[in-house]
Amino acid sequence: MDYRFETPASVSTRLRDVDYLSNEAIAGVVFLADRLGKPILVEGPAGTGKTQLAKSVAEILGARLIRLQCYEGLDESKALYEWNYKKQLLRIQAERNSDSSWEDIETDIFSDEFLLTRPLLEAILSEDPVVLLIDEVDRVEVETEALLLEILSDYQVSIPELGTIAARQIPMVFLTSNNTRELSEALKRRCLFLHIDYPDMDREKEIVLTKIPEITDSLADQVARIVRSIRQLELKKSPSVSETLDWARTLLLLGVDSVTEADAIETLNILLKYQSDITKASKELQGDSGAKRPGVPRTS
């Protein structure tokens, strides 16, 4: 079997070519997923580029991205396949006057023509390379998770009337989770696990520079530093990468070259979405001297 990537490093460079800055863990796990033919379960706080990872991998592979958005109440007719029963009814009615036997009609109406494919089956049936993204898998109920197990471990779908359909090529599969509930052991066992956390300062700066080419190096640096500082506070919701980017764009629009306290505090509402967080952060940024902050080693 041909592998898609030669080394973890090549994953990293190719991802960089499509403006996705990975780190060692991300590149390593994507590389392994390809080698082992296993799905990747990507977990982490919202807005850290989990979905984007799948999209970027699809882009570098030149593959089609098939996306299954999960939600409460998702069932197999939305995820796997469904019989087009209206068309089947029409077919039966059309046959009424001819003298074909029931068996003929039955084999006829349970054929590909009457099958409505849904994302999972579509990924399996596809001839050309695909990347399957199962987004926010933690939103479905535990029982519905079982739907995914067959496709995740064996890359096949069983349809009672048609038999088992095996994948024509093993697609790359990404599952994302915001960790609102514990996923079942069975699901976790079948996947490689990747936790994407907020990036460290250097990587965040690079992300800002890549995504917003017109920003100056010094402003990007400052943005990344301030965001790191804010993330150290105990907040309800820390700023995500996408919020960092929004903030950097805002600063750019406002024509700010170097962020002062006043600038930062005025635009905090772009980084933070809870009033209590904003109050806390602006208090921290403008004043109470560093020595009083928790976690700072005191000179003794």
Place this chain on the structure above:
Amino acid sequence: MTSTEVPSSPMLELLSGFIVELRAAGLPVSLTENLDAMEAITHIPIENRDAFKYALAATLVKNNSHWRAFDTVFEVYFSLRGSEYSLGGGVDDLPEITEDDEAPMNPDAGGAGAGGAGEAMSPEQMAEMLFQAMRNGDDGLMRALARQAVTRFAGMEPGRPVGGTYYLYRTLRNLDLDGVLERLMEEAQEQSPSPLTQLEERLERDEFESRIDRMKKEIEAEIRRRLVADRGVEAMAKTLRKPLPEDVDFMHANREELVGLRKAMYPLTRKLAVRLARKRRHGRKGPLDFRATVRQSLSYGGVPADPRFRYPRPSKPEIFVVADISGSVAAFARFTLQLVYAISGQFSRVRSFVFIDGIDEVTRFFEGVEDISVAIHRVNTEADVVWVDGHSDYGHAFEVFWEKYGREISPKTTVLILGDARNNYHASQSWVIKEMSKKARHVYWLNPEPKAYWDTGDSIVSDYGAHTDGVFECRNLRQLEKFVDILE
């Protein structure tokens, strides 16, 4: 699937030892995952230590809160095997590294420490190098200095039965990293053309602190590496084994563990809130929606074959939390209060009472407060909970509670009582609990003590427990989470 090459046997042995230790540390590693890990490492060049680590992590650790435990075990098992380390001779290879890194530094340092490699360096020169390393964020130099510092200050002797923290403490005390931080800040102040604003100062400080953290980690790693070389992998892994955050005992958590608990708390509350909301809706139907049913019946020729129901809006329970906050169980009360308030959206109302031998309602501290830890702090400092001597007296507290608030308990109320029921041999007044459970929807007792200790000494938990709907052992987050799940 690819054909699996069998990794060389010493590697295999090491890996299975590694997995045994992971399991001993509490991580659930299944057989499939074990096999995956073995296959994964055949695809990874073993010289690439980081890739190797992530390959193992991706196959073996499926929960981010277990990462720390994994990290520790990994560092112990593979600490002697990284490419940058040679076995044994930690001291011998030091001078050349120091020299390499020092050469480009010399112009900066203004000649200080020139030629002073290795053992010949004076403490002052070393301090100066440390300062330079911190200022420039030079990782190579930091590593070399960490080795040097451990050799010089930790005073490690083979076979000495002392924990790693002792050595760490000795090393750090001699390095005075806090002093270095202050010096760095002063220099930053002097060098900037205009005085630093608060914001700039803060950012500078953050930067230096993160470098100092890196330095501490280097030192820790160095000490660990030497301890492993001295004592062997298994023994070392055992001494470093720490409980996972969800298994930390509330009553005996140390400061570091409490911080870990607080961090684990937030995702847990979010998870519980989602789960409770879902459970409440799940499998229930609201009252018949007449209009929608008639509408639907049109497609069946006017026969209401498919009745429609309104979206269910089940009533939410009201929660009374009655918590003992005397010393021994204070941490437990705090976490439980925090948890209950964090998911208070799932209840129609939460009222909380705290007691030692007197009782006080503290609901007001939580009202309109967004930051629960602030409220908890006020509870600990402002609540009026001491009646006579500040030793737990459940009986008196319950009596007063019943007198003052008993009338407000209704069939919608669920009462949670938190405490170890160690009553200091006072009268139990368990009739209060009996009356309470007659009026309330449920009464639950949460006890942070291990089950084996119940009813020993002055604990009278069974006296009370007999009248409740259940007494639950809640020693750690895992058990607390399990309890909240049954709450409705």
